[in-house]
Structures are given as structure tokens and as C-alpha cells.
Amino acid sequence: MWQNTRSGWGWMSIALHWLSALAIIGLFALGWWMTDLGYYDAWYNKAPWLHRSAGMLLLLATVGRLVWRLCQPTPRAEGSRFEAVAARLGHWLLYLALLGVLVSGYLISTAKGSGIDVFGWFEVPATVYGFANQADIAGTIHWYSALTLLALAAGHALAALRHHWWDKRLTLVRMLSAKYARRQ
Amino acid sequence: MLTVDTLKKTATATAVTAALLPFSQAQADTYKVDTEGQHAFVQFKISHLGYSYLLGNFETFSGEFDYDPESLEDAAVEFEVEVASLNSNHAERDRHILSDDFLDADAYPTATFESTGFEPDGDDAGVITGELTLHGETQTIEMPVTLVGEGEDPWGGYRAGFEGSTILVPSEFGIDMSEFPEPMRELELYVTFEGVRQ
Numbered sequence: 570m571w572q573n574t575r576s577g578w579g580w581m582s583i584a585l586h587w588l589s590a591l592a593i594i595g596l597f598a599l600g601w602w603m604t605d606l607g608y609y610d611a612w613y614n615k616a617p618w619l620h621r622s623a624g625m626l627l628l629l630a631t632v633g634r635l636v637w638r639l640c641q642p643t644p645r646a647e648g649s650r651f652e653a654v655a656a657r658l659g660h661w662l663l664y665l666a667l668l669g670v671l672v673s674g675y676l677i678s679t680a681k682g683s684g685i686d687v688f689g690w691f692e693v694p695a696t697v698y699g700f701a702n703q704a705d706i707a708g709t710i711h712w713y714s715a716l717t718l719l720a721l722a723a724g725h726a727l728a729a730l731r732h733h734w735w736d737k738r739l740t741l742v743r744m745l746s747a748k749y750a751r752r753q
Numbered sequence: 754m755l756t757v758d759t760l761k762k763t764a765t766a767t768a769v770t771a772a773l774l775p776f777s778q779a780q781a782d783t784y785k786v787d788t789e790g791q792h793a794f795v796q797f798k799i800s801h802l803g804y805s806y807l808l809g810n811f812e813t814f815s816g817e818f819d820y821d822p823e824s825l826e827d828a829a830v831e832f833e834v835e836v837a838s839l840n841s842n843h844a845e846r847d848r849h850i851l852s853d854d855f856l857d858a859d860a861y862p863t864a865t866f867e868s869t870g871f872e873p874d875g876d877d878a879g880v881i882t883g884e885l886t887l888h889g890e891t892q893t894i895e896m897p898v899t900l901v902g903e904g905e906d907p908w909g910g911y912r913a914g915f916e917g918s919t920i921l922v923p924s925e926f927g928i929d930m931s932e933f934p935e936p937m938r939e940l941e942l943y944v945t946f947e948g949v950r951q
Binding site: 607608609617677678679680681683698701702703704705708 | 837838840842843844845847848851858932933
């Protein structure tokens with residue numbers, strides 16, 4: 570069951586969701602830690618390299634994820650009309666914040682026109698560069714959109730837990746198994 | 754219209770001025786540094802770990818100088834540099850140098866140099882003394898400069914160009930380099946600029 574139906578998420582969406590969650594938390598922690606490293610720390614160059622590489626993979630995956638999301642059915646939201654609208658808004662804000670972090674991060678590293686090496690496999694070329702203070706402005710956006718994303722993700726997780734334990738709905742389990750996509 | 758009368762007046766005025774000239778401040782010509790045509794550079798060279806050198810420059814600045822070959826001791830110069838325009842061909846490194854670890858460009862967006870004196874050494878060299886303000890701290894520095902050349906340009910103007918360099922110690926400007934090896938605790942500032950006579 571790869572594809573979504575109106576009753577549940579397919580494996581593709583589930584895999585992209587959890588891989589993104591893992592990558593986002595990992596990148597946030599790595600970014601937090603690496604910006605405090607001293608010049609003589611053995612990780613001073615390696616940690617940002619990992620952060621940039623994983624970030625670019627997540628950017629590519631996110632673009633794919635959005636395309637998949639837009640050309641696939643979206644499972645019906647459970648609960649009241651208000652909850653459904655709030656969930657929809659929340660999800661799109663999450664995508665927006667995620668794209669904000671990823672794109673601003675890309676714009677920091679490419680601000681002077683050099684591309685980003687991804688794990689030594691390939692290079693993502695610079696496209697928009699040379700603006701005055703680009704790295705600095707992109708850096709500020711990167712930090713605040715990362716904080717926004719983490720706050721939204723925490724709300725997202727709490728809502729999922731609430732729907733599972735309190736409202737006794739399928740919201741959370743639908744994101745854990747594609748079997749709910751089969752039940753029409 | 755020129756009349757005999759005005760000619761006489763002019764002649765008198767000229768004679769008076771000529772007589773006073775040795776006692777007055779000589780009027781050196783003012784030159785504007787040609788940043789528009791990019792005939793001016795403010796560069797720095799600093800050691801990396803003691804193994805090689807890192808070169809960078811400030812892309813945005815403006816300057817003016819007074820220069821008269823007949824009265825070199827009256828030479829004066831003023832520069833204003835936009836710190837955030839630093840470029841060492843590496844976006845993340847530049848951002849780091851501009852952060853509060855080093856130059857803190859947000860808090861101290863401009864660096865300035867204002868000369869206070871000039872000691873000529875021959876016809877085309879000398880040492881300029883002045884106040885350099887960097888990272889919010891002002892220090893008196895000396896920079897040996899030489900005249901590279903001067904003369905008419907092909908576009909109807911008159912130009913004079915100089916170069917100079919000096920060693921700066923970042924810690925004297927409140928920039929802590931103590932975690933870096935000895936060779937990285939000083940840097941060379943090199944400037945070369947062409948001015949267009951105003």
C-alpha cells in the first residue's frame with residue numbers, strides 16, 4: 570500500500586514523514602552543538618559538513634514529499650470542522666517553516682557563489698548569491714525558522730498524542746501503519 | 754566683462770594672495786578616492802595556523818585625501834570602511850569573521866581612519882599617522898605610504914595613486930585572538946588607492 574487514500578496514509582507518506590522527523594531533530598541538535606565548537610575541535614569542519622550534506626538531502630526529500638502530497642489524496646481529518654481546519658493550517662505552516670529553514674541554510678553556504686558538497690557524492694550549485702549581507706540575513710532566518718519549526722513540531726506531536734490517548738482517534742496510528750489506507 | 758579697472762583689482766588681489774601664501778595654510782588639492790571605478794583596495798593578510806596566509810578585502814568604502822607635492826607635510830587622508838563588506842571568498846568564514854567572535858559588524862558597522870600628520874621621506878614616500886577606529890576602539894597607527902604615480906588620465910581628470918601597508922594587532926582593538934597560534938595574532942593591512950582631483 571504505497572499510496573494514500575481518503576482513509577489513511579500510504580507507506581510512502583509514512584516513510585517520508587518519519588524520516589523527516591528524524592532528520593529535523595538530528596539536524597537541529599547537530600546545528601545547536603556545532604555552532605559552539607571551538608576552532609581547535611576535531612569536529613569544527615566535519616560537523617558543518619554533515620549538517621550541510623544532510624540538510625541538502627532533506628531539502629530534496631521535502632520537495633519530493635510536497636509533490637507527493639499534492640498529487641496524492643489526503644486522508645480525511647477526524648474531529649470537528651474547527652479541528653480539521655486548524656490541522657490543515659498547522660500542517661502547511663510546518664511545511665512552510667521546514668522549507669524556510671532548508672532554503673535559508675542553503676543560502677548561507679552558497680552566499681558567495683560556491684556550491685554545497687553533499688557527502689562527497691555530488692554538489693548542489695549556488696543559484697542565488699552575492700546579495701549584501703546575504704549570509705548574515707539568511708543565518709538569522711535560519712535560526713528563527715528552526716525555532717518556529719521546532720515549536721510547531723512540538724505542538725504537532727502533542728496534538729497527535731492527545732488525539733490518540735484522549736480523543737481515542739486513529740490520527741496517530743494512521744501515521745504508523747499503511748493498513749488504514751486499505752479500509753475505505 | 755574685463756575692464757582695466759577689474760584687471761587692476763585682480764592683479765592687486767593676486768599680489769596680496771601671493772605675498773600672504775607663505776604664511777597661510779597651503780591649499781592642497783583634494784582628491785576623491787576612485788571607488789566608483791574600483792581603483793582602490795583595502796586588503797588584509799593574516800596567517801592561517803602559521804601554515805599559510807589568508808587574504809581578504811573590504812569591498813565597500815570611501816575616502817578622500819589632500820595632496821600637494823609642494824607641501825607634503827600637509828597631506829591628509831580619511832577613509833570610511835563598511836565592515837560587513839568583508840570578503841575572503843568563503844561565505845561561512847566571512848560570516849564568522851563578522852560575528853561577535855571577531856569584528857562584530859552589527860555593533861560596529863564602520864571602521865574609519867583619519868590622519869593626524871604626515872612625515873615626508875623624500876619626494877614620493879612618507880609615513881602617515883592617524884587614528885584608526887575598528888571594533889569600536891580607536892588607536893593611533895602609523896603607515897608608510899608611497900606615491901605610485903600621478904598625472905592626467907585619458908578622460909580629462911587628474912589622478913594620484915598611493916599604496917601603503919602596516920601591521921595591526923587585533924587585540925589592541927579589543928579582538929581576542931588568544932585561542933589562535935602566535936602568527937595569527939597580527940595581520941597586515943594593505944591599501945592601494947587612486948584619487949581623482951576634485
